[in-house]
Amino acid sequence: xxxxxxxxxxxxxxxxxxxxxxxxxxxxxxxxxxxxxxxxxxxxxxxxxxxxxxxxxxxxxxxxxxxxxxxxxxxxxxxxxxxxxxxxxxxxxxxxxxxxxxxxxxxxxxxxxxxxxxxxxxxxxxxxxxxxxxxxxxxxxxxxxxxxxxxxxxxxxxxxxxxxxxxxxxxxxxxxxxxxxxxxxxxxxxxxxxxxxxxxxxxxxxxxxxxxxxxxxxxxxxxxxxxxxxxxxxxxxxxxxxxxxxxxxxxxxxxxxxxxxxxxxxxxxxxxxxxxxxxxxxxxxxxxxxxxxxxxxxxxxxxxxxxxxxxxxxxxxxxxxxxxxxxxxxxxxxxxxxxxxxxxxxxxxxxxxxxxxxxxxxxxxxxxxxxxxxxxxxxxxxxxxxxxxxxxxxxxxxxxxxxxxxxxxxxxxxxxxxxxxxxxxxxxxxxxxxxxxxxxxxxxxxxxxxxxxxxxxxxxxxxxxxxxxxxxxxxxxxxxxxxxxxxxxxxxxxxxxxxxxxxxxxxxxxxxxxxxxxxxxxxxxxxxxxxxxxxxxxxxxxxxxxxxxxxxxxxxxxxxxxxxxxxxxxxxxxxxxxxxxxxxxxxxxxxxxxxxxxxxxxxxxxxxxxxxxxxxxxxxxxxxxxxxxxxxxxxxxxxxxxxxxxxxxxxxxxxxx
Amino acid sequence: xxxxxxxxxxxxxxxxxxxxxxxxxxxxxxxxxxxxxxxxxxxxxxxxxxxxxxxxxxxxxxxxxxxxxxxxxxxxxxxxxxxxxxxxxxxxxxxxxxxxxxxxxxxxxxxxxxxxxxxxxxxxxxxxxxxxxxxxxxxxxxxxxxxxxxxxxxxxxxxxxxxxxxxxxxxxxxxxxxx
Numbered sequence: 041x042x043x044x045x046x047x048x049x050x051x052x053x054x055x056x057x058x059x060x061x062x063x064x065x066x067x068x069x070x071x072x073x074x075x076x077x078x079x080x081x082x083x084x085x086x087x088x089x090x091x092x093x094x095x096x097x098x099x100x101x102x103x104x105x106x107x108x109x110x111x112x113x114x115x116x117x118x119x120x121x122x123x124x125x126x127x128x129x130x131x132x133x134x135x136x137x138x139x140x141x142x143x144x145x146x147x148x149x150x151x152x153x154x155x156x157x158x159x160x161x162x163x164x165x166x167x168x169x170x171x172x173x174x175x176x177x178x179x180x181x182x183x184x185x186x187x188x189x190x191x192x193x194x195x196x197x198x199x200x201x202x203x204x205x206x207x208x209x210x211x212x213x214x215x216x217x218x219x220x221x222x223x224x225x226x227x228x229x230x231x232x233x234x235x236x237x238x239x240x241x242x243x244x245x246x247x248x249x250x251x252x253x254x255x256x257x258x259x260x261x262x263x264x265x266x267x268x269x270x271x272x273x274x275x276x277x278x279x280x281x282x283x284x285x286x287x288x289x290x291x292x293x294x295x296x297x298x299x300x301x302x303x304x305x306x307x308x309x310x311x312x313x314x315x316x317x318x319x320x321x322x323x324x325x326x327x328x329x330x331x332x333x334x335x336x337x338x339x340x341x342x343x344x345x346x347x348x349x350x351x352x353x354x355x356x357x358x359x360x361x362x363x364x365x366x367x368x369x370x371x372x373x374x375x376x377x378x379x380x381x382x383x384x385x386x387x388x389x390x391x392x393x394x395x396x397x398x399x400x401x402x403x404x405x406x407x408x409x410x411x412x413x414x415x416x417x418x419x420x421x422x423x424x425x426x427x428x429x430x431x432x433x434x435x436x437x438x439x440x441x442x443x444x445x446x447x448x449x450x451x452x453x454x455x456x457x458x459x460x461x462x463x464x465x466x467x468x469x470x471x472x473x474x475x476x477x478x479x480x481x482x483x484x485x486x487x488x489x490x491x492x493x494x495x496x497x498x499x500x501x502x503x504x505x506x507x508x509x510x511x512x513x514x515x516x517x518x519x520x521x522x523x524x525x526x527x528x529x530x531x532x533x534x535x536x537x538x539x540x541x542x543x544x545x546x547x548x549x550x551x552x553x554x555x556x557x558x559x560x561x562x563x564x565x566x567x568x569x570x571x572x573x574x575x576x577x578x579x580x581x582x583x584x585x586x587x588x589x590x591x592x593x594x595x596x597x598x599x600x601x602x603x604x605x606x607x608x609x610x611x612x613x614x615x616x617x618x619x620x621x622x623x624x625x626x627x628x629x630x631x632x633x634x635x636x637x638x639x640x641x642x643x644x645x646x647x648x649x650x651x652x653x654x655x656x657x658x659x660x661x662x663x664x665x666x667x668x669x670x671x672x673x674x675x676x677x678x679x680x681x682x683x684x685x686x687x688x689x690x691x692x693x694x695x696x697x
Numbered sequence: 698x699x700x701x702x703x704x705x706x707x708x709x710x711x712x713x714x715x716x717x718x719x720x721x722x723x724x725x726x727x728x729x730x731x732x733x734x735x736x737x738x739x740x741x742x743x744x745x746x747x748x749x750x751x752x753x754x755x756x757x758x759x760x761x762x763x764x765x766x767x768x769x770x771x772x773x774x775x776x777x778x779x780x781x782x783x784x785x786x787x788x789x790x791x792x793x794x795x796x797x798x799x800x801x802x803x804x805x806x807x808x809x810x811x812x813x814x815x816x817x818x819x820x821x822x823x824x825x826x827x828x829x830x831x832x833x834x835x836x837x838x839x840x841x842x843x844x845x846x847x848x849x850x851x852x853x854x855x856x857x858x859x860x861x862x863x864x865x866x867x868x869x870x871x872x873x874x875x876x
Contacts, residue, residue, distance in 0.1 A: 317704060328711075335719060351719045359712055366705040373701045410714065412772070415834070417717050551806070631809065640809070 043108050043187040046096030050137075050181060053089035053144070056082050057173040060147075064167025068160040068235070076163040083144075083151040083166055086173065090144040094137060097186055101128055107193030110134060110186040116199035116608050118579040126210035127200040132334060132350075133186035135213060139330075140176050142214070143221045147173065150225055150250070157246060164232035165225075172224050175357050183350045199579070199608035208268040212261055216288055219258020220326040223295060225250040227323035230316045231365055234372040244306035244315065249667040251302060251319075255295045256663035262288055263656035270649070271616050271627075286409045287329030293402035294322045297395045299663075304391050307453060310380040311388075313373040314395070320369060324362040325402070331358060332409070383456030390448030397437045397444075404433045442497040442537060445530060446504040461507050468507075472499035484546050484647070494541020501534035525666025532658030539651025548645040551631065555638045563645040565626060566590045572639065580604045582615070585639065587628050589619060596626070601641075603630040625649050731831065733850065737764075737841045738829035742819040745796055745804045752819035754793065754841070761871045763864070764839040765815070765855075766795045766827060769803045771835040777854030778811050784860055785814035790868055794818035797827040797835070840864060842871035 060082035067075030097110075101124045106112040114134070115127045129135040147169045154162040180186075204210070229247040233239040265288065298318040304311045335351030382388035446469075450462030458465070476495030480487055505527045512519045548562045559568035570586040582602040589597045597619035604613045616629035624647040631640030732738075741753040754764070765781060767774040785792055794815035796804045801820060808818070821827055830839065833852060840849040849867050851859060 313701070320704075324708075331715065335715075355712070355715050355719060358715070362708055363705070363712070366708050370702045370705050410711075413714055413718050417714060549802070551802070551809075 042096040042099045042103075042105065043189060046093045046100075047181070047185060047187040049089040049093040049096065050177060050185075050187075053086050053093065053140075054174060054177040054181060056086040056089065057170045057177060060086060060170030061167050061174055062170075064163040064165075064170055065235075066167075068163040068167065071160065073159065076159055079163050079166040079170070080151045082170070083147045086170075087144040087148045090141055094141045097128055097134065097137060098125060101125060104197070105193075106195065106197050107190055108186075109188045109190040112190050112194040112197045114197065114200055116197040116579065118607070119197075119200060119205075120578050122207075123200055123205050123210065126204075128186075129213045130200050130204050133180070133184045135217075136176065136180045136184055137186055138213060139217050139221060140173065140180065142217050143169070143173050143176065143224065146218075146221055146225055150228075154246075161232050161236055164235050165228045168228035168231045169224060172228075172361065175361070179350075179353050179357065183353055196608075199606065202580070202604065202606040202609060202611055202613040203272060205579075206268060206272050208264045209272065212264040212268060214261075215257050215264055216261030219254050219256075219261050219295075220288070220291060220329070222250065222254025222257060223291060223319075223323040223326055225254065226298065226319040227365070230319035231368065234316065234365075234368050237372060237375065239305075239312050239316070239376050241306055241309045244302050245672065247319070248299070248302045248306060249669075249672040251295065251299055251322075252663045252667040255292070255299055256660040256667070258288070258292050258295065259656050259660045259663065262292060263653045263660075266656075267653050271618055286405050287332050290402045290405050290409075291322050291325040291329065293398050293405070294318055294325055297398040297402075298322050300391045300394050300398075304388055308380055308382070308388060309378050310382075311392075312376045312378055313369075316369060316373055316376070318395070318399070320362070320365050321399075321402075324358075324365075325406075327354075327358055327361065330354060382454050385451060385456040385458075387448065387451040387453045389456070390444050390451050393444050394441065394448070397441045401434060401437045404437075408433065439493065439497070442501060442533070445533065446497070446501045449504055449526070449530060450507065461511050464507065465504060468503040469496075469500050472496045472503060475499055486546070488545035490541050491545030494537050494545070498534045498537035498541065501537065502531055505530040505534065520671075521669040522666050522671070525662045525664070525669070527662070528665055529659045529662025532655045532660075532662055534655070535651045535658055536655030539648045539653075539655055542648030543646050543652070546645075546647045547649075550643050551640060552643060553634050553638050553640050555636070560643060562643060563624075564591055565596065565645065567626075567628065567641075567643050569639070569641070572637070575602070577604065579608065580606045580613075583630070583633075585628075585630055585641070587617070587641075589626055599626070599628045601628045601630045620650065622650070623647060732847045734846060734848070736845055737839070737847045738826070740795075740819060740821070740826040740829070742795075742821055742826060745794075745801055745818040745820040746808065748801070748820075750817075752793070752817045754845075757791070757793070757841075758845050759843050761790055761843055761868055762841050763790055763792045764795055764830070764841060765792055766797065766830070766832050766835050766837045766839075768796055768799045768835045769807045770799065773854045774836045775811070777836050777856075778814070780855045780857060780860070781814040782812050783857070784855070789865070791816040795821055795826060795830075797821040797832070798824045838864075840867055840871075842874075 060079055063075045063082065064079035067073075067077075067079065099105075100108045100111050101115055102121065104111070104115065104117045104124075106115075110131070110133050114130045115124055119127065127134075129138040147166065150162075150169065151166060154165060157165075226247055229243070229250070233243050265285070298315065298321075301311050301315045301318050305315045331351070331354045335354060447458070447462070447465065450458050450465065452459055473492075473496045476492055476499060479495060480491055484491070509519055509524060509527050511517075550560065550562055552560045554560060554567075554569040556569055556571045559566055561567070566589065568588040568590065570588050572583050572585045575582050575584045582604040584600050584602045587599040587601065588595060589599060599617035599619060601617040602615040604615055605611075606613065614629050614631070616627055618628075619626040624645060627642075627644040627646060629642045631642060634640055737754060739753070739755055741751055741755070744750040744752050754762075781792060792815050794817070796818055799820075799822070801822075804818070804820070808815075819826070830847075831850075836852075836854055838851045838855055839847055842848045848871060849863060851863060
């Protein structure tokens with residue numbers, strides 16, 4: 041019954057999303073207030089019915105309703121309750137429903153917080169969001185319903201893929217989708233602005249907090265995915281080249297560029313068409329990612345089961361949304377040109393460099409992801425042409441980005457000179473390099489180029505991010521949330537640089553064969569394999585090794601890695617054990633039994649690896665602080681020039697746009 | 698203002714690419730190689746799993762063998778791997794691996810994780826052997842006859858169909874001629 045109720049709710053939600061789109065867009069076009077007033081209630085109704093459909097599917101999972109095909113394929117009666125709920129988004133159909141659920145939450149939020157915007161503008165925003173919701177609902181209903189019945193019902197389910205039975209991965213998709221889908225808000229704002237034919241600084245001010253929120257969720261989502269890959273895939277890497285990973289990376293890069301470009305549009309009223317384009321790109325790349333993951337066009341370690349109809353549908357959807365918005369862009373963007381100059385090494389210049397580099401990296405990633413397909417199209421065959429130089433392609437633009445970041449934070453708007461706060465910057469760079477060298481010599485005892493560059497610039501960015509808050513603190517001045525958030529986020533970038541370069545320079549990974557009683561040493565730590573015992577989990581059996589880690593004879597950690605065998609899917613899964621502290625991770629994962637009680641084990645020493653994810657979390661916190669700045673909450677009449685929070689040297693004529 | 702049309706034009710190119718990717722008849726195909734019928738280039742390289750051992754195709758003279766070129770950086774190689782394992786199970790012909798432009802520990806881990814269909818895997822760290830063999834990329838699979846000549850080359854992941862249709866008859870013919 042729940043399944044039928046679910047599909048019925050989804051159909052109603054679909055109809056409501058169409059009316060949201062029609063009355064929102066047509067109402068604004070014909071300027072009919074009565075029509076436009078329908079958009080907001082339609083959003084609420086749509087949300088209620090999507091939530092009901094979602095609740096129905098949760099109900100089916102929690103109650104082990106194996107007469108529902110999707111539940112039978114992705115759950116099992118022995119699965120712990122938490123994973124029964126998380127299994128909902130463990131495969132294609134359910135994750136689409138999650139996508140729709142999140143989109144409708146964003147829609148309701150936009151509807152609730154857009155009452156102070158001009159009515160035609162907010163109607164258009166809601167209309168565009170209705171079109172996107174409708175497109176995804178039709179996709180779900182037509183090709184990918186999670187509510188199909190299985191007759192006769194299965195006696196038990198096929199279980200959730202063991203690799204996905206993990207806390208971080210269970211919450212990874214909702215976070216990531218919240219980010220992906222959140223960019224639809226910036227997209228809708230951009231389309232609405234182009235339809236209105238008017239884009240001023242107020243527009244950038246409305247758009248920016250939404251974009252930052254979407255961006256911060258995506259940051260958390262990507263960090264969770266990386267953390268999961270690190271300990272769950274069992275080999276201790278923190279990121280790797282895979283179409284699905286890339287799919288989430290590209291919108292993030294463009295979204296980061298968008299946040300920065302929006303700040304220029306907000307403060308100076310320039311970069312308008314560029315900001316619009318980035319807003320379109322960020323969401324378009326989210327859609328392209330969806331297409332790549334679900335169409336089977338590219339091979340990925342974790343793509344969904346594929347079906348050509350689905351690929352075709354998403355492609356058609358891409359053509360309508362992206363193609364439509366880019367056509368609109370080509371038509372309307374030329375009219376939005378605003379004059380406004382800036383000097384070399386002004387704030388605008390640094391932000392432009394940031395944009396060019398970030399978009400450049402995103403372009404390289406897109407090329408790297410699609411190049412196998414291009415080679416195939418050109419008739420060279422379905423091959424990879426060489427080991428990816430992507431790490432290099434990624435790092436080369438990132439270096440200037442870090443340098444410009446450290447300096448650019450202290451640049452002035454319009455004029456090409458640094459603020460007084462920036463004076464200590466150069467000796468701080470010297471200090472950072474000296475510290476980096478000292479850490480390399482004294483702690484790691486080995487020189488490494490990547491480490492030197494990463495530590496130096498990472499520390500420099502951290503110092504640079506602290507300058508402004510410290511100065512204000514000393515002079516007892518207040519700091520706006522926007523500036524504080526920026527400093528926090530950039531502090532996180534520095535942490536990330538230190539973590540990533542540290543682990544890449546000084547990690548030690550060894551595959552060893554150990555018998556009970558045997559031991560192996562890396563980086564001064566002695567790993568002793570004490571014994572192995574059989575243990576039982578809720579839905580698996582496992583062999584658990586006891587590994588005693590000592591340093592200079594003192595016990596540092598007792599690690600218990602497991603090799604799990606899941607009953608239903610009959611698959612093995614290595615569950616790593618990790619000892620964590622502020623300076624390093626010690627990582628043990630079990631490989632295969634080698635006979636005679638011996639086991640192959642992967643032992644790793646990962647210095648500073650935590651700072652990769654901590655850095656990402658700090659970036660997200662920074663975003664959260666910045667997005668709650670007072671000037672984003674103050675209700676201003678539409679179109680009024682914005683002075684609140686503007687720097688003292690702001691454009692004397694802010695209404696120029 | 699043509700420059701505002703550029704994003705749209707780029708997007709059209711992307712759509713063409715995606716439409717091609719979705720084409721169900723999108724086919725894998727063999728490229729002609731100028732090396733077909735010629736003597737296979739000689740190589741003597743270290744064994745990827747045991748650097749102290751060497752792998753050379755000189756020792757295979759008189760045997761029909763398959764040389765499969767791969768790398769851990771190659772996604773399609775992961776796709777064809779189960780097929781190679783299945784082929785190795787039939788013991789029709791020895792499969793020699795050539796892993797190129799790769800890292801030894803990564804390749805070893807790949808084999809441990811996914812299984813090892815190869816009689817031996819030669820480690821071509823700088824890719825020179827692959828260049829000698831006219832390798833475009835990975836995966837590629839060569840068939841070499843008893844006289845040491847390359848008689849067939851297949852680009853793209855191996856499939857059962859390709860194996861049955863293209864490789865097995867040629868292997869049988871090569872053995873007949875060689876006898």
